[in-house]
Amino acid sequence: MNPSKNGFSVIGKPLPKPDAVSKVTGRAIYADDMLPARTLHCRILRSPHPHARIISIDTSAARRMPGVVAVITGADLPIKFGILPVTQDERALEHEKVRYVGDPIAAVAAVEEEIAAAACDAISVEYDVLEAVMSIDEALAETKDERIQDYGGPNNIHKLVALEFGEVDAGFARAEHIREDVFFFQGNTHLPMEQHSAIATFVDGRVTLWSSTQVVHYVHRALAKVLELPMNRIRVIGAAHGGGFGGKTDPFAHEIIVCKLAMLTGRPVKCTLTREEVFYAHRGRHPVLMWVRTGVTKDGRITAMHFRSALDGGAYGSYGVASTFYTGALQTVTYDIPAYRFEGCRVFTNKPPCGPKRGHGTPQPRFAVELHLEKIAHDIGIDPVELKQRNFVKPMTRTVNWLRVTSCGLDECTERVMNASRFRHREKRHGHGMGFAISSYLSGAGTAIYWNDMPHSEVQIKVDRGGVTAFCGAMDIGQGSDSVLAAIVAEELGIQAADVRLVTADTDTTPIDLGSYSSRVTFMAGNAAIQAARKMRGMLVEAVAAKMGCAADAVAVGAGRIGDVSFEDASILAEARFGTLTSAGSYTPPKIAGPYKGSGVGPSPAYSYSACVVDLDADPRTGLVHLNKVWIAHDVGRAINPLLVEGQVEGSVYMGLGEALMEEQAFRKGLHKWPSMLEYKSPTFLDMPEVETFIVETVDPEGPYGAKEAGQGPLLPVIPAVSSAVFDALGVWLDEIPVTPEKVVEALRRKDKGEPPRFGPSRFPTIPYPACIKVEPPPKELDLAAPASI
Amino acid sequence: MARDVDRQVVVLHVNGERAELLLPVHKTLLEVLREDMQLTGTKHGCELGECGTCTVLVDGKPVLSCLVLPIQVEGRPITTVEGLARGSELHPLQQAFAELGAAQCGYCTPGILLASKSLLESNAMPTRDEIREALAGNLCRCTGYTKILDAIELAANRTNRASSPPAGKSPAQPGDGGVESA
Numbered sequence: 001m002n003p004s005k006n007g008f009s010v011i012g013k014p015l016p017k018p019d020a021v022s023k024v025t026g027r028a029i030y031a032d033d034m035l036p037a038r039t040l041h042c043r044i045l046r047s048p049h050p051h052a053r054i055i056s057i058d059t060s061a062a063r064r065m066p067g068v069v070a071v072i073t074g075a076d077l078p079i080k081f082g083i084l085p086v087t088q089d090e091r092a093l094e095h096e097k098v099r100y101v102g103d104p105i106a107a108v109a110a111v112e113e114e115i116a117a118a119a120c121d122a123i124s125v126e127y128d129v130l131e132a133v134m135s136i137d138e139a140l141a142e143t144k145d146e147r148i149q150d151y152g153g154p155n156n157i158h159k160l161v162a163l164e165f166g167e168v169d170a171g172f173a174r175a176e177h178i179r180e181d182v183f184f185f186q187g188n189t190h191l192p193m194e195q196h197s198a199i200a201t202f203v204d205g206r207v208t209l210w211s212s213t214q215v216v217h218y219v220h221r222a223l224a225k226v227l228e229l230p231m232n233r234i235r236v237i238g239a240a241h242g243g244g245f246g247g248k249t250d251p252f253a254h255e256i257i258v259c260k261l262a263m264l265t266g267r268p269v270k271c272t273l274t275r276e277e278v279f280y281a282h283r284g285r286h287p288v289l290m291w292v293r294t295g296v297t298k299d300g301r302i303t304a305m306h307f308r309s310a311l312d313g314g315a316y317g318s319y320g321v322a323s324t325f326y327t328g329a330l331q332t333v334t335y336d337i338p339a340y341r342f343e344g345c346r347v348f349t350n351k352p353p354c355g356p357k358r359g360h361g362t363p364q365p366r367f368a369v370e371l372h373l374e375k376i377a378h379d380i381g382i383d384p385v386e387l388k389q390r391n392f393v394k395p396m397t398r399t400v401n402w403l404r405v406t407s408c409g410l411d412e413c414t415e416r417v418m419n420a421s422r423f424r425h426r427e428k429r430h431g432h433g434m435g436f437a438i439s440s441y442l443s444g445a446g447t448a449i450y451w452n453d454m455p456h457s458e459v460q461i462k463v464d465r466g467g468v469t470a471f472c473g474a475m476d477i478g479q480g481s482d483s484v485l486a487a488i489v490a491e492e493l494g495i496q497a498a499d500v501r502l503v504t505a506d507t508d509t510t511p512i513d514l515g516s517y518s519s520r521v522t523f524m525a526g527n528a529a530i531q532a533a534r535k536m537r538g539m540l541v542e543a544v545a546a547k548m549g550c551a552a553d554a555v556a557v558g559a560g561r562i563g564d565v566s567f568e569d570a571s572i573l574a575e576a577r578f579g580t581l582t583s584a585g586s587y588t589p590p591k592i593a594g595p596y597k598g599s600g601v602g603p604s605p606a607y608s609y610s611a612c613v614v615d616l617d618a619d620p621r622t623g624l625v626h627l628n629k630v631w632i633a634h635d636v637g638r639a640i641n642p643l644l645v646e647g648q649v650e651g652s653v654y655m656g657l658g659e660a661l662m663e664e665q666a667f668r669k670g671l672h673k674w675p676s677m678l679e680y681k682s683p684t685f686l687d688m689p690e691v692e693t694f695i696v697e698t699v700d701p702e703g704p705y706g707a708k709e710a711g712q713g714p715l716l717p718v719i720p721a722v723s724s725a726v727f728d729a730l731g732v733w734l735d736e737i738p739v740t741p742e743k744v745v746e747a748l749r750r751k752d753k754g755e756p757p758r759f760g761p762s763r764f765p766t767i768p769y770p771a772c773i774k775v776e777p778p779p780k781e782l783d784l785a786a787p788a789s790i
Numbered sequence: 791m792a793r794d795v796d797r798q799v800v801v802l803h804v805n806g807e808r809a810e811l812l813l814p815v816h817k818t819l820l821e822v823l824r825e826d827m828q829l830t831g832t833k834h835g836c837e838l839g840e841c842g843t844c845t846v847l848v849d850g851k852p853v854l855s856c857l858v859l860p861i862q863v864e865g866r867p868i869t870t871v872e873g874l875a876r877g878s879e880l881h882p883l884q885q886a887f888a889e890l891g892a893a894q895c896g897y898c899t900p901g902i903l904l905a906s907k908s909l910l911e912s913n914a915m916p917t918r919d920e921i922r923e924a925l926a927g928n929l930c931r932c933t934g935y936t937k938i939l940d941a942i943e944l945a946a947n948r949t950n951r952a953s954s955p956p957a958g959k960s961p962a963q964p965g966d967g968g969v970e971s972a
Contacts (some may be wrong), residue, residue, distance in 0.1 A: 014891075016888050016889050016891065017888075017891065017893075019896070020887075020888035020889075020891075020893060021880070021884075021888055022896075023888075023893040023896030023899055024871075024880065024883075024884040024887045024888050024893055024896070024899055024903065025831070025871065025872070025874070025875055025880070025884060026829075026830070026831015026832070026870070026871035026872050026900050027831065028896055029830070030830075030833070030897065032830075032834075033824075033830035035825065035828075190931075191931055192895070192897075192931060193833070193835045193841065193843055193895065193897040193898045193929065193930065193931055193932075194833070194835070194895070194897045195834075195835070240896070241895055242833070242895050242896070242897030243894075243895040243897055243931050243932055244895075245931065274837070275835065275836040275837070275838070477895060478893075478894035478895030478896065478897075478932050479894065480891075480894075643890070643891045644891055646891075646936075646937070647891045647894055647932075647933060647937055650933060650934035650936040650937065651894065651931075651932050651933050651934045652934075653934055654931075654933070654934030654935065655931070655934075676836065676838060676840060677835065677836045677838070677840040677841045677929065678836075678838070678840040682929060682931070684926050684927075684929065685921070685922040685923075685925045685926050685928070685935050685938075685939075686922050686923070686926045688922075688934060688935045688936075690936075691934060691936055
């Protein structure tokens, strides 16, 4: 293969995925496809009440049923777990109190799934039903019966955050225009096509779990804690993955339950959630109420911003503390905000727990900030795109809240979508509109979920007699992390990507990778793979140089050859010279978090940037929105595989459009209003417009070959761009998503009556935020060569 | 331990092979394919006929296998994703899906491949809107549908080129290092 014009052989090529054939032939083995001999089927009894004390659980009738092999309750798994060290508040089975409809109470293993389900029905549970807390306002109010959780507070508040960077009051004092707005972002869920599924065995005193998870390592840790087994007695393997989007990033009750049941019965035990259970397992997008106040100069320069968020967290912590910080962290990464105050609050409610969904905690504030700045632009008579551009952050700077911006393609992304969409020359017609928005996202969180000094990703490479195998804990959830690993190893060793065997996401055989969340894998596993592959290349080159009698730097690597010999012969020479050929690489993010409590959320080794234009028609009679086209430009740093980058961008646009227009996780008296794929509306082939994608390459100084993330950032600008386009079409602001027809019609009705032409929340509640922690901003200019702590 | 349920012998013809099975009468075709015949390429997303994931072909037409009882399709030809390739040679749709990244997580892919096969057999060169219409019942959460549309168009183009002179170039094998031939 000849080097391509970018100087690479493999990097930058639109190669098919390593598992493409197994996926199109039905041979990829997902967790529910496994059915070893003597497998028992598990079903879980779940709470019908949103909030209740458990008085008693009687499993005797279930145990007597023919075909039932084991029944367990919370007494069998009493140890609490949770994804964040600070919120270990979940039990695999709850025997004291249930906190949402769907909270697991008991589990049955039986020879058939229907028997297990019937046995769950035969379990009788006596409850003392408590007052349910169903909204942010109710959670803030005085508790009626008892609090949902026994930590946090006051009332049902889970977490309060208050941070101030720079001189905010002075910033507002020098502003020439100040505006306040309130926005609401409804919760929605991941809706992976594959229901969660897990199967466990217990053989030779060791538990093995195959699961549809994004985070084998965190599941491994949770299992060790709850099962009280050393980690070396537990093996977690990521099965072929049927879609995550953040929804399979927590350790889940069913994963722990099947392990426990396998230990008790000595047989394989499988649990696949029903679609209804998936809606209740959730961990999706938090509903967030937001208030934002911004001061600008008359030419539109931001002087200060004050942002408040209130997150409806559901019944448990999940990632919620991080989600709360994320609603305030990244505002500064797109716009240069010289003084910034953030007050965040997460409350507990008796609903399924919310957690991370694609964009984790940042689509909500992105929606608010983009629309808010548009309104400011209209107030002061500046073109909204121009106002935003005037405030874009610059590359190689630090934000006021200590986030380090290295590469930044905001200007180029904006120009690409502006020009392609002819936004500035758009047709002005009632009912037709175009909207523009930008965004940014992390290329991996700069700090691990549990603080430690170890690498976040590790790769090992083995070469024997010409065969190359790369081992990494990274989990390919369909996003293409296996492709990235294969491409990088192939590039460095001068072979083809298809020649690299991959062993991934197996806690027994692969070195650690923290998992597929926070868009971290390309950046972190990619850098680890480069390091490992370069060490391997060094050994191969040294062996060939010795054979050729030349200096190592005279040995060329590429096209399946090392110097004068084939790759296979080189590997034989090297194995003869060094013995077993293995190499390892690892990646630890730079220590760049700011000097304040809460600074761990937000830092990333690099940020991706996106810009988006949405073109739509909105019918003033029906409120129906018809999408015409979406243009999106994404600064991915470097596209290791442009085909897969496009796929991530297109999928992000799709998911953003669903959130903007139809997806809604809503509850009535604790019950999900539409826990089915028919009633929970998601975009079909007919709803999805054409998408034109532009890949912008800024070549990040620390990314692998300059690469940054692609899987989450492009979702973010789509949602405000839709709402902005509706304003352009009809002259009404939709300050709440989803933008449903009835909201559009209601906004138009208000406009006709001379009321403010908008649909959205009218107020932000009074929240007992603590006094702000005041943080001195860092020097703005960034020098990568300087010590990390400035 | 089997429960005391009504069972019936059913003869199914799946992917050209005849199978005689003793089945509980209430078991769906989806369950029988996956659990009794180990044809786990057919996936499930809802088991309520809402997502299209479990689509298989009966008499060449797409059906939702979660809503069909085996006895309803006894004796009729059934095609699952395992029956698409000829030996190791991929069906043009499979080839195009693999090359263009139309399968991300791959979970909806079998159902979409089969619905697409049925479409192309009745309409060899569908427009993009005709493809959208034909696949409106198949949900995908990863791709945004774009690469799927591209792949179906590519497969249709190649099939039509191949069936009318001059013959089209033979497609690349995924994994051979490039998709330039596309």
